[in-house]
Amino acid sequence: MTATAKVLVTGKTHITAGANGAARSSDGFLDIKLPQPHPAAEQLFGAAWSACYLGAIQLAAAQRKVTLPAEPAVDAEIDLNQAGSSFFLRARLNVSLPGVDRDTAQALVDAAHGICPYSKAVHGNIEVTTTLL
Structure with a gap:
């Protein structure tokens, strides 16, 4: 810091x-x-991350002067995995931005990972799949 x-x-x-x-x-x-x-830890992490990530999408949209739908949404799935004696996480973020054209929505989804502190924290540390629905 x-x-x-x-x-x-x-x-x-x-x-x-x-x-x-x-x-x-x-x-x-x-x-x-x-x-x-x-699975509360994974659920809480998913809730916290998706709330932060959604805020990052909103900030990216505001910076680009893009109007978002009334209820944009992020569904998070966090897997706790074990390989041998090692534990690790995998994540899937499914993003819904109805009414935003696909290219613009994808640009917002991509930009959000560079804004969201949770995305920055896990970058390179866990496998993350982000899907625009």
């Missing part, structure tokens, strides 16, 4: 494990049960 970076928001959570596992945010907005084993 550079010295000129400005923190925009900090998410604070407390997680407990086990049969009565739970995740709670410091502001109380997030409060869910996480009994183990459960």
